[in-house]
Amino acid sequence: MQVGLVASLNRPGGNVTGVTFTTTELMAKRLDLLRELVPQAATVAYLADTRSVVGQEMLSEILVAAGVLGRQLAVAEVRSEYEFEAAFASFVERRSGALVVGASVLFDSHRDKLVALAARHKVPAIYQAREYALEGGLMSYGASYQDAFRLAGRYVGQILKGANPADLPVEQSSRFELVINMKTAKTLGLDFPPTLLIRAEELIE
Numbered sequence: 001m002q003v004g005l006v007a008s009l010n011r012p013g014g015n016v017t018g019v020t021f022t023t024t025e026l027m028a029k030r031l032d033l034l035r036e037l038v039p040q041a042a043t044v045a046y047l048a049d050t051r052s053v054v055g056q057e058m059l060s061e062i063l064v065a066a067g068v069l070g071r072q073l074a075v076a077e078v079r080s081e082y083e084f085e086a087a088f089a090s091f092v093e094r095r096s097g098a099l100v101v102g103a104s105v106l107f108d109s110h111r112d113k114l115v116a117l118a119a120r121h122k123v124p125a126i127y128q129a130r131e132y133a134l135e136g137g138l139m140s141y142g143a144s145y146q147d148a149f150r151l152a153g154r155y156v157g158q159i160l161k162g163a164n165p166a167d168l169p170v171e172q173s174s175r176f177e178l179v180i181n182m183k184t185a186k187t188l189g190l191d192f193p194p195t196l197l198i199r200a201e202e203l204i205e
Contacts, residue, residue, distance in 0.1 A: 024057045026176070027100070028065035030126045030141050033178070034098045035069055036196055037139075038124050041097025043072040045123070047087055047114070049104035050077050058102050081110045088117045099125040101132070103142070111135045122188060133179040133204055138188065140179045177201035 034044060046062055049055045059075065066073040074094040076087035091099065101107055101114060108129070115137045118125040127133070128142040178196070181204040185192055197203070 024054060024061050026128075026142055027058050027062040027102075028068075030100050030128075031062060031065045031069060031071070033139070033141055033196065034100065034124065034126050035071070036193060037190065038098045041071070041124075043074055043094055043096045045074045045076070045091035045094070045096035045099040047084075047099065047101045047107070048075055048077045049079070049102060049106050051079060055102065055104060062100065062102075078106070081106070081113060084110070084113055084117055088121055088123075091123065092121060096123065099123045101125060101127045103128040111137075119184070119187070124188060124190060130177060130179045130202070133181045133184075133202075136181060136184055138181055138184045138190075141176065143176055179204065 031044065034041065044066065046059070048059050050059055059077075063073060063075075074091055074096045076083075076090050078084060078087050099118060107114060107127075108131075111127075111132050112135055114125075114127075115132060115135045118138070119136065125138050127137050127140040130140050130142075133140045178200045179202045180192060180196070180200045182192075183204065
């Protein structure tokens with residue numbers, strides 16, 4: 001709704017419907033998961049893409065969460081992949097002990113670069129989707145892309161059979177998964193607490 005594509009989730013109107021991800025509401029959870037893993041990290045970095053309303057809302061949400069959890073937040077806002085290097089340099093300068101990467105199409109398009117930078121700087125990082133952990137990222141927490149694609153595929157079938165998109169409520173992917181890359185944890189010299197391991201949907205060995 002924030003970008004004006006639909007009138008509401010229940011009654012989208014017009015000729016558009018689809019599947020949406022829960023993103024903003026999960027920022028505090030991602031920060032809390034990092035706190036469990038690296039409780040000594042007083043300053044946590046946040047890589048943000050605030051060109052969209054959703055990106056701005058995520059930044060506001062994690063700033064509030066950082067205050068509640070007693071963490072300083074080192075924020076770097078980027079507009080292209082060419083600013084990644086400078087962002088990570090600023091995180092090092094501010095002695096950030098962990099990193100939250102915001103949800104963004106830009107970041108999804110350059111997962112490999114972000115994961116490589118986190119590895120080079122040896123910073124524990126959490127991302128929004130399993131695909132980052134598969135790429136070598138330390139851990140991810142968010143809605144399942146596969147679940148969203150399944151929901152979208154079901155809608156495609158209904159529309160091809162004559163359903164009106166205006167009458168199909170926008171669905172929200174409700175399956176959330178914590179994925180941990182154990183190889184990356186070993187490289188970083190991190191031992192995941194059992195409380196995190198037992199909650200993981202998947203452990204990548």
